[in-house]
Amino acid sequence: MANPCEGLKVLIVGAGFAGLTAAIECRRRGAPVLLLEGSSERKQLGDIISFGSNSGRIFQRWPGVEEAFDPICHHSSGLDFYTYDNEFLCRQSWDAEADWGKMFNGHRGEMHEIVWDHALSIGVEIKMGKKVSEYFETDNEAGVIVNGERISADVVLAGDGVRSTARTIVLGFEDKPKSSGYAVYRAWMGTEKLKENPLTAWLANGQDHHAGWLGPDVHFLVAALQNGTACSWVLTHKDEADVEESWSAPGDIEDAVRTVEGWAPIVHTIIRATPPEKLVDWKLVFRDPLPTWVSPKARIALIGDAAHPFLPTSIQGASQAMEDGVTAAVCLELAGKANVPEAIRAYEKIRYGRVLATQKTGVTTRDAWHKADFDYVKKNPESVKLPREKWILDFDAQQHAHDVYAEIVKSLQTPSESKPSL
Ligand SMILES: Cc1cc2nc3c(=O)[nH]c(=O)nc-3n(C[C@H](O)[C@H](O)[C@H](O)COP(=O)(O)OP(=O)(O)OC[C@H]3O[C@@H](n4cnc5c(N)ncnc54)[C@H](O)[C@@H]3O)c2cc1C
Incomplete structure (x- = not known):
């Protein structure tokens, strides 16, 4: 690729998969990129994360990343569904x-480290311990304030996660999560204890496995990977508690077991095999779609x-974050x-409708599982299958942005078309 973004100063906030993808894709196009991350040290945080083929193709364009992922990622050929009382469905x-x-x-922390190292290797400048507190923009530049220091660039891409502070400048007010x-109780652990129990030993037999148990308003998914040495499980259940969304809030094993009372013994065995310090209790935050993702200028x-x-039931959060990064880079x-505002408005317009439609699949899948009539499910086991949508997964964000950019820019010149519609 030539250097179409040479001289375009890009400032990125947040080194999650959105920020790292935007950084790598802008850097691949020749832009000098500075990425500011609030955490002050690199830690392998999180547990299982999924990237569909729509983001898989993005990783494959980054030399060495696919090769580094292969030995640590999950390679099962399918997902086995059971009812909560262990009747095999499909x-x-x-x-x-x-x-x-x-x-x-694979493991979010392990994959994140590989992508981070790739970003560094191609010349992305990453500064840690830089918690951005304010944003500003003029007609000619945009920037942030970090620990009193003012840093500016031609454009700022804010990938600062669910608790984003950048939202305030974009929206003009602070919106609260709901x-x-x-x-979700979630854990990533070794398989030593599972190996000892005849009910769960198969999870440590060296092959990759993926299975799910579904019950009224609860679902439990388990994955075994890395030659039978690692296991990850998630248990999604009703919870009206305060929205304290954190990846490190500790969970309680007995509380988790109580949410699956009366369920198949294998589910209890997996939960009880979890070292207590490995269990996380993650309250799922929801936010109404924002009217815009773009600042006034x-x-x-x-x-x-x-x-x-x-x-999480959309299985697309991280993939859509990566599609954002690629699309923003192509638009720039x-x-x-000379035309940064055009690029940023086009980025929003290209992404908005697709993201909204993909977000909705998270609700439909959750409801299909949690609100299922189990008499119906037992007679129609295929009804629990995940809707694997071709329009979501067989999609190349880079190609798409190239294909539609000119037409989108033209539509932005018509005032009634210039804002995304819900
Ligand atoms: C530590 C962690 C662990 C996670 N574990 C999992 C997991 O196991 N499974 C899963 O499916 N999803 C996990 N997620 C969420 C998942 O990575 C995201 O939902 C998805 O990949 C979209 O990524 P994102 O880059 O938009 O946001 P995030 O991944 O949340 O990244 C946002 C980044 O911005 C940084 N940041 C926030 N505020 C500021 C600020 N003011 N200034 C500078 N930097 C800031 C954060 O430290 C973080 O690195 C995790 C997220 C985090 C942060």
Whole structure:
């Protein structure tokens, strides 16, 4: 690729998958990129994260990343569904979507480290311990304030996650997260204890597995990977507690077991095999869609969860965050340094409708599982399969942005078309 963004100073806030993708994609196009991350040290945080083939193809464009992911990612050929009382329902095979590309599921911290190192290797400048407190923009530049220091650039892409402070400048007010009514107990652990129990030993047999148990308003998913040495599980259940969304809030094993009272013994065995310090209680935050992701002068754009948090049942939060990063980079490439506001408005317009439609799949899948009539499910086991949508997964954000950019820019010149519609 030539250097279409040469001289275009890009400032990115937040080194999650949205920020890192935007940084890598702008850097690949020749832009000098400075990425500011609030955390002061690199830690392998989180547990299982899923990237569909729509983001898999983005990783594959970054030399060495796919090769580094392969040994640590999950490679099962399907997902086995059971009822809460252990009646086998069906297997959802991924064969049908093999032509759409490669998906990558693995430990968030391990994958994040590989992507971070790739960003550094291509010349992205990353500064840690830089918690941005304010944003500003003029007609000619945008920037942030960190620990009293003012840093400016041609454009700011804010990927500062669900608790984004950048939202305030974009919206003109501070919006509060809501409870989604659900929470997730989640864990990533070794398989030593599972190996000892005949009910769960298969999870440590060296092969990758993926299975789910579904019950009224609760679902439990388990994945075994890394040659049978690692296991991750998530248990989504009703929870009206305060929305304290954090990846490190500790969970209580017995509380988790209580949410699956009367369920198959294997589910209890997996939960009880979890070292207590590995259990996280994550309250799922929900936010109404924002009316816009772009600041008034269109030099600051929200990307990733800062713009649009996803429910995990969409299995698309991280993938859509990456699509944002790629799309913003392509728009900046096509607009050039002289037309940053055009690029930023086009980025929003290209992404907005697709993101909203994808977000909705998180609610429909959760409701299909949690509100299922189990007599119906037992007679129609295929009804629990995840809707694997071709329009979501067989999609190339980079190609799409190139294809529609000119037409989108033209539509932005018509005032009634210039804002995204819900
Ligand atoms: C520590 C952590 C662990 C996670 N673990 C999982 C997991 O196991 N499974 C899963 O599915 N999803 C996990 N997620 C969420 C998932 O990564 C995101 O939902 C998705 O990838 C979208 O990414 P994002 O870049 O938009 O947001 P995030 O991944 O949330 O990244 C936002 C980044 O911005 C930084 N930041 C926030 N505020 C500021 C500020 N003011 N100044 C500078 N930097 C700031 C944060 O430290 C963070 O690095 C985790 C997120 C985090 C932060």
